[in-house]
Amino acid sequence: MSDYFQNASSLHTHLLNEIGKAIATGAYPEGTVLPREAELQEQFQASRQTVREAIKVLSAKGMVYARKRAGTFVQQRDKWNLLDPDVLGWHATGAIPHEILADFVEMRRLIEPAAARLAAQHATDGDVERIRVALKDMQDFVSDTEHFYEADIEFHMAIFSASKNRVIDRISAILRPLLEASFKLQSEANRSEGLDAGYDLHEAVYLAISAHDGEKARSAMEHLLERAMKEI
Template identity: 40%
Template sequence: MTGTLKKPQGDTATRRPRVMPDVTKAIASDIFSGRYPAGSSLPTENELGVEYSVSRTVIREALKVLAAKGLVLSRPRVGTIVCNEDDWNIIDPQVLAWHAPHALDDKLFDAILETRRAIEPLVAELAATRATLQEIADLEATWRGMAGAGEDLAAFSRSDIAFHQIVYAASHN
């Protein structure tokens, strides 16, 4: 089974993706899970079409999306090859969402922290000079949520995410 989509197993009828975004997500999930490791070839468009019960046009469009996000590279007479992780556009919102079930690796975590260290000082500076009174109040409320979370990691994370969203919005950039 890949992600939340079920694939055929024997004679058992299962739900399969019917539209291009679902197929794109399913193929991406197969890449992230290691079913198709870097450097390997994906099945042909015809084989993928049969696997997902969709047309070659749907597969072709899904592969174009994946190529635009750096996950695969399609070449005539060679086929579609899975790219190295370093080529993936991991900060793309869709790629990050697709990768989420597999995202708890140190390399991705370090990359996110590096990006935050580079961007957040400027964002905080802009927010400090541009935030509205409501945004300042909202920041204080989320800060209190983090401080009051104690050992509740889920509560802390919700407040932390909200805090950062408000800081970014308060930068008005």
């Protein structure tokens, strides 16, 4: 019985992700009607209940809406919950609207300096080591854009965790896909300039946190985000 429920859950997740990606990438454009239940059942070898549950989740995320006797339609993008980690994750990296990314950097400027200050105050030795390792990876990959930004994401996730603020740490689940999209744009801006300057700004944040200097950590993070805003 447990295998049955596990398989049903996996199929639901697969169906949800596939339809979500198809909507986010434009395979099902805004304003168009989705395939009918029977078609989706046949395509994914899923039950009617599984299809309906997936559509219900997509509706809750603002991506689709139903019209009586007309079917289920793809909602306009400005109605989507773009702060939902699933919705963001279904987008191709370069497909998140630039204005959303600019708003995202503004939000980072509200949250991350405070997170850096809290990390300086509350980080354990293990937390500081996690930040140091991420910074070391950034240094090692300063000539490898893709791996540099993977390490960059880990650097910021480590600071959120080190803040010991449960709300800030939970927000990291929303921020990760936005960071990935944001960093893709920043990597394009850095092609001619190189990544060394970005590394130096991150090092300043790390040194302040490792010295448990909250005000310096906050200020260093503000400088880092000023650069990010210019690149976006």
